[in-house]
Amino acid sequence: MFRFIWGQLRGRAGRSVALLAGVLVATTGFVVLTGATTTSRLEVTGTVERNTRAAYDILVRPQGTRAPLEAERKLVRPNYLSGLYGGITPAQYEQVRAVAGVDVAAPIAMLGYSTTPIDMPVDLIGAVDRSLDRQVIRVDRTFLAERGLTHAPAKPIYVYVTKHRLLYPRLGDSYEPAAVRYTDGRAYDTQECGLVAREVLPDGRSAPVCDPYTAQLDTLFSLTERQTRRVETFRLLPDGRFERPTPGERPGTRTSSAESRLLLHLRLTVPFLLAAVDPDAEQQLVGLSGAVVDGRPLAVDDRVADNRYQGGLRSRTLPVLATSRPFLDGTLRAGYTRIVPDRSIAGVRPEDLAGTLRAAPATPAGGSTQDAVSAYRRQLATGLDGRTCCFGELQRILQPGETGYDERPDGTLRARTATIDPSVYADPKLATWFARPWLTEDVSFRPLTTVKLPPSQQDARQWKAVGVFDPQQLAGFSDLGRVPLETYEPPRAEGADARSRAALGGQPLEPSGNPAGYLSAPPLLLTNLASVQTLLQGTGPQGTAPISAIRVRVADVDGYSERSAERVRLIAEQINRVTGLDVDITLGSSPAPQTVELPAGAFGRPELRLTENWSALGVASTITKAVDRKSVALFGLVLVVCMLFLGNAVSAAVRDRRPELAVLACLGWPARRIGALILGEVALLGLAAGLLAVGLAFPLGFALGINVDWRRALLAVPVALLLALVAGLAPALRAARAHPAAALRQPVATARWVRRPRALPGLALVNLVRTPGRTLLGAGVLAIGVAALTLVTAAAYAFRGAIVGSLLGDTVSLSVRGADTMAAVATVLLGAAAVADVLYLNIRDRAPELATLRAVGWTDAALGRLIGYEGIALGLLGALTGAALGLGGAAWLVGDLPRPLLLVAAAVALAGVLVTSLAALVPAALLRRLPTARLLAEE
Secondary structure, X not given: OHHHHHHHHHHOHHHHHHHHHHHHHHHHHHHHHHHHHHHHHHHHHHHHHHOOOOOOOEEEEOOOOOOHHHHHHOEEOOOHHHHOOOOEOHHHHHHHHHOOOEEEEEEEEEEEEEEEEEEEEEEOHHHOOOOOOEEEEEEEEEEEEOOOOEEEEOOOEEEEEEOOOEEOEOOOOOOOOOOEEEOOOOEEOOOOOOOOOEEEOOOOOEEEOOOHHHHHHHHHHHOEOOOOOEEEEEEEOOOOOEEEEEEOOOOOOEEEEXXXXXXXXXXXXXXXXXXXXXXXXXXHHHOOHXXXXXXXXXXXXXXXXXXXXXXXXXXXXXEEEEEOOOOOOEEEEEEEEEEOOOOOOOOOOHHHHHHHHHOOOEEEEEEEEEEHHHHHHHHHHOOOOOOOOOEEEOOOOEEEOOOOEEEOOOOOXXXXXXXXXXXXXXXXXOOOOOOEOHHHHOOEOOOEEXXXXXXXXXXXXXXXXXXXXXXXXXXXXXXXXOOOXXXXXXXXXXXXXXXXXXXXXXXXXXXXXXXXXXXXOOOOEEEEHHHHHHHOOOOOHHHHOOEOEEEEEEOOOOOOOHHHHHHHHHXXXXXXXXXXXXXXXXOOOEEEEEEEEEOOOOOOOOOEEEEEEEEEOOHHHHHHHHHXXXXXXXXXXXXXXXXXHHHHHHHHHHHHOHHHHHHHHHOOOOHHHHHHHHHHHHHHHHHHHHHHHHHHHHHHHHHHOOOOOHHHHHOHHHHHHHHHHHHHHHHHHHHHHOOHHHHHOOOOOOOOOOOOOOOHHHHHHHHHHHOHHHHHHHHHHHHHHHHHHHHHHHHHHHHHOOOOOOHHHHHHHHHHHHHHHHHHHHHHHHHHHHHHHHHHHHHHHOHHHHHHHHHOOOOHHHHHHHHHHHHHHHHHHHHHHHHXXXXXXXXXXXXXXXXXXXXXXXXXXXXXXXXXXXXXHHHHHHHHHOOHHHHHHHO
């Protein structure tokens, strides 16, 4: 039998080589492509494990603080801590620390926003005309934020420069506003203008240079820095220096100093978010002490300094670490105008000053622009013991809540505006040192409340920096695994469309300094828990449960793996069981871009469409499960396509030998022997193809950059043998059961139930119906290829944006896209080859019919169009079926069927039709080789 099989293979060398090539291509393709998918999976799991190590693995929050939108989308909004104030007691914190397996438990207690001034000195010496006896420099301020889109003019500041002598108040042990003694020894009434300098006029009299700021002190709580007015007075000395008033030793007194520069100290009031931490736990979590760049680290035993003075005044100073990076997008622009009044402005009431100067000659005298970050850093450079650094008030502490959203049909979130109770800002009971930030007049997105501290008329509450820390020197982790819950990460939002990107100048939107604004800055002031508990004593629920969240790092966990995930899950369940607090597993999380619409602001900022990174929980688990399902799907699809491709080739070979097999049956060969003959030929070819595939797999894998394992390469032999036997089983059974008279039948049946066609497309459909098995086989192979490509595209879509929607998913999609696409494209090409094979067999079986059509006048072009229509019909049947199967697989893989995937499936189906149309050109070109005369003679 073997010798007979070998003789058959040698006698039909061309057909044997063609079949051998088919088995070889299928087997080698299977080995290499499965190697590619395996390599891809290893790369994915490695990428996930390397990029999912964050500062902590579990986030513990007060019960019921998880927003509905978070639960719906399995996301955590960025800087959510800025809207969470207390809720966890110290006892619950100790319970978390006591759970077995907890390596670090770092609490954080958000207190709220404290305002601090940023000094922005401007030198006006270039605006001064030294020849004038007196002059006024008007400084017109414009505040800008949000990349300059938000801009608002402010009340002007006037700098009065005179060559006349100035007098300054000197207070004694008692203070009588109606009789304050000045440096000339005389007493003056200061009730109208306050403790201001007095100018000596040419006639010897003196008059006060009224400063409207002194009149605004009692109503400062109701004003923003944009609404404050000031008049600064300087004397131009004969030596060219400038004499200016400076604070005296006693409160409210003034003395003078002479400087070579004319410096006006403008001020930008900014809010800093204050939080309390456990310094030791924070050091273990992110290395807080190592990030201190000036001063000293915060200590666990630091306490509030409580000082008492005569008259009942009490000063309470909170020790803090201040940030070296304020993360503020703010700018102050100043324009200078020199005004020459016709007389002294001494004695002019503040409300009349602008009218008095309106008619005076005015000359532009330059300007300057300063940004908040640079000014803050210059302030830090003066040192912690300097006059301007680093302190702030705690008289009024603002606590912003959460931003609300409306969800659009396309998934876009639109931020809701919030209405602020004016008493939050304008409460006369809350004595304050500074006017509130100007941006508090802008549109608000967060509700605001104040910390209910005890009455402060006799208390001066403030914070003072003991050190400065740099957030960028804290322990860093992979950008792909970073979550917005990284406590000190500044939020940024990129423009999501061309209009928004153009408005932002291609830069991200950053926190503006509005406590109720959309983007909230991270904690920039840090104190210890002991101090904040002292400060909050007697304030109600927050005083007894001051901790806002606990960040937990689990021992023996270093990146995502199935073992680590299970360990973290068990500890998270234990924390929830012991404390009753809400627990989020942050291990394996990644930033997830969300599209947010931001309504227009009150000071010129247009409506913006932004992309903001939220935190997607469980991304690593989703990705690894998806890539496992994708690998299994691709293994199966590649195997099935190879098997069908071989089955079609063996069937073609059996059909080609129908007369020969019929003769063998007439000579008495039993059916089992005829079947064994077919299977023997196929098995021998499969064995040879497997051995050749072992040798080809390594160089081909090396050329494609795929690691082909030797064990998988050796599997090529049994795989090739098995594929060949399975593919040849059905044709062998069909050959064994064939009747000897079958050789006399037409190979192509007549479709009697089909209407007579009137055009070439109809005739093409009829021809396909005449060989239904062959047609369904070719379309089926193509359908599987299209389904595979659709499935791969869906997997990339899931990784990139629709379901997982994370930066980690983006990176994973890059690592899987090449190998998966190669596997899917290979299946489509095998499908196209099967379609071409079907068309070739149709041409060969219908050769007499085609010769007859040519004889009656059909041109080769018409016959070629007929074959082309058959190819297009086959392509449509296979591509549409494959697209439908691919969408079903995508829904299983992704867990949803987003609308964009429908467009993807349509595009892949169209590509499949185009490929099969091109494949149809090959058999159509064979029409010219038909021996018309011989075929007609044989017919």
